[in-house]
Amino acid sequence: MPRALITGITGQDGLYLAELLVAKGYDVHGVIRGQNNPKRGLVEDLLPDVTLHAGDLTDMSSLIRALRDSDPDEVYNLGAVSFVAYSWENAALTADVTAKGVLTVLESLRLHCGEDPSRVRFYQASSSEMFGKVQETPQHERTLLWPRSPYGVSKVFGHHMTVNYRESYGMHASSGILFNHESPRRGPEFVTRKISQAVAAISLDRADALVLGNLDPQRDWGFAGDYVEAMWLMLQQDEPDDYVIATGETHSIREFVATAFAHVGIDDWQRYVRQDPRFMRPAEVDRLVGDASKARDKLGWKPRVGFEELVAMMVDADIAALEAGW
Numbered sequence: 001m002p003r004a005l006i007t008g009i010t011g012q013d014g015l016y017l018a019e020l021l022v023a024k025g026y027d028v029h030g031v032i033r034g035q036n037n038p039k040r041g042l043v044e045d046l047l048p049d050v051t052l053h054a055g056d057l058t059d060m061s062s063l064i065r066a067l068r069d070s071d072p073d074e075v076y077n078l079g080a081v082s083f084v085a086y087s088w089e090n091a092a093l094t095a096d097v098t099a100k101g102v103l104t105v106l107e108s109l110r111l112h113c114g115e116d117p118s119r120v121r122f123y124q125a126s127s128s129e130m131f132g133k134v135q136e137t138p139q140h141e142r143t144l145l146w147p148r149s150p151y152g153v154s155k156v157f158g159h160h161m162t163v164n165y166r167e168s169y170g171m172h173a174s175s176g177i178l179f180n181h182e183s184p185r186r187g188p189e190f191v192t193r194k195i196s197q198a199v200a201a202i203s204l205d206r207a208d209a210l211v212l213g214n215l216d217p218q219r220d221w222g223f224a225g226d227y228v229e230a231m232w233l234m235l236q237q238d239e240p241d242d243y244v245i246a247t248g249e250t251h252s253i254r255e256f257v258a259t260a261f262a263h264v265g266i267d268d269w270q271r272y273v274r275q276d277p278r279f280m281r282p283a284e285v286d287r288l289v290g291d292a293s294k295a296r297d298k299l300g301w302k303p304r305v306g307f308e309e310l311v312a313m314m315v316d317a318d319i320a321a322l323e324a325g326w
Contacts, residue, residue, distance in 0.1 A: 003027040005070045007057060007105065008078030009050070010039035012185040013125065017076060017228040018047050024232075029070035031055035031063070031079065057101030063108040067120075074235050076123045077105045080154075083189050084129060087151035088282055094150045095157075102158030106165045106173070113171075121172040121235040124162040127155040128179040128220070128246070128288045138291040141177065141242050148283040159242075166240055174234040179220040179246035179290040181227040182310060184317030191253060192221070192314065195260050200318035202272055203264035210272055213279030215254040218287040222247045223305035223313075233299040246290025247303045259311045264319075 004021050008014045009030030021028045028050045032040055035054065043050060053069060055062040057079050067075075080098040081087065087094040102124060113119050131139045132148035147153045159175050166173040186193040191212065201207035222245075230245045251259075261269035295301045305313070 001025060001027050002074065003029065003070060003072045004074040004076065005029045005031065005066060005072040006076045006078060007031040007055070008080065008125075009052070010037065010043055011078060011082070012183055012187070012224050013181075013228055013231075014078050015043070015046060015185055016183070016225045017078070017231060018043075018050055020228050020232060022047060022049055027051075029053060029066070029072065031066050033057075033079075057097050057104055060104050060108050063105060064112065067108060067112040072120060074121045074123070075105070075109060076125075076231060077102060078125045080125065081151070083187070084149050084151045085279075085281065086189075087149050087154070091150035095154050098151060098154035099157035103161050106161060106171070110165065110169055110171065117169045118172040121240070122162070122174070123231050123235055124158055124173065124175040125231075126159040126162075126175040126177045126242070127152070128177060128290060129285065130156045130159060130177065131288060132285050134285075134287065137287070138246075138248065138289045139244065140291040141244055141294060148285050149281070152285075163242070172235070172240045174237070174240040175242040176227075176231050176234060177242060177244045177290070178227055178230075179222065179244070179288060181222045181224040182314065183224040184314050185224070186314070192256060195253075195257055196311070196314035197318045199260040199264060199266075199315050200322055203266070203319065204322055206322065208272065209274060210257070211274055211276050211279070212253065212257070213275060213277070213281070214284060215257065215275065216252060216286070217284060218250045218252045218289070220246045220248065220250050220289045221256070221307060221310060222303045223310050226303045226305055230295055230299060230301045233301055237298070241298075243295045243299065244290045244292050245295055245301070246292045247307070248290065248292060249307060250287060250289040251307055256311060259308055260315050263312045263315050
C-alpha cells in the first residue's frame with residue numbers, strides 16, 4: 001500500500017486529493033495546523049481512514065516528525081496562505097507560510113531521505129498568479145513570471161525553490177502550475193464562492209444583493225476535483241517536471257456572475273449586483289489563460305468539467321446547503 005502525506009489537507013484541494021488517493025488504495029496522512037483546528041472534524045468525518053499529524057509549515061521539527069511517523073512515498077505540499085486579497089494585508093505571514101514554508105518542507109524532506117533524495121516524490125502547488133502581469137497569452141511552463149501580489153511573489157519563490165532542490169539534490173520534485181480551480185468546497189472568501197452563495201440566497205429570497213469589486217478580470221476556471229488528478233499523475237512519472245494545469249478557456253467575473261444567475265432563472269442580474277471599491281486589488285491581474293498541452297501530451301490529463309457545469313455545481317450545492325439549514 002503506497003503512503004502519501006498531504007499538507008493543507010483541510011483545504012479544497014487537500015480534501016479532493018485525499019479522496020482520490022484513498023480510492024486508489026493509498027494510506028493517506030495529513031498535516032494539520034493547531035491542536036484545535038476547526039476543520040479537523042470535517043476531515044475526520046469525510047475521510048475517517050486518513051491519519052492526521054500536528055504540524056506547521058513554519059516549524060521544521062513538526063514536519064520532520066510528520067515525515068518520520070508517516071514514512072510516505074509521496075508528499076503533496078498544498079498548504080499556503082492562499083487568499084490573494086489577504087496577502088496584501090498580511091504580506092509577512094504570507095511569505096513565511098507560502099514562500100518559506102516550501103523551503104521548510106523541501107529541507108525536511110531532504111533530511112528525511114538521507115542518501116537517497118529521490119526515494120520520496122514531492123509535489124509543489126504552484127499557481128497561475130505567478131504570471132501576474134502576463135507577458136504572453138496563453139501562459140505555459142516557459143512564460144516569464146511577473147507576480148502582482150505578495151501571494152504571487154511567494155508562490156514564485158516556492159516554485160523556483162522546488163526547481164532548485166530538484167537540480168541541486170536530484171529530488172523527484174515537480175510543480176503543478178494550476179490555474180483557477182473551484183468547487184463547492186471553495187472557501188467563502190473567494191469570489192467564485194461568494195458569487196455562488198449570494199446567488200443561492202437571492203434565488204431563495206434570503207438576500208437581495210451581491211457586492212463585488214472589479215467585474216472585468218478574466219480567469220481560466222476549472223474544477224478542483226479534476227485538477228488533483230493531475231497532481232497525482234505528475235508523481236507517477238519517471239522524471240520530475242513542471243506542468244501547467246488549465247482548461248484553455250477564459251471567462252470574466254462578469255460572465256461567472258451572469259452564468260450563476262441564469263442557472264436560477266434570473267436574467268436581469270445587474271439589479272442585484274453592486275460594486276464596492278473596498279474589494280478592488282491594489283494591483284490587478286487582468287487576464288489569465290493556460291496552455292496545458294504538456295500535461296495533455298505527457299500526463300494524458302484533460303479537464304472533464306466545463307465552465308457552465310462548474311458554476312451550476314457550485315450554485316446547486318449552496319442552494320442545498322441553505323435549504324438544509326447549514
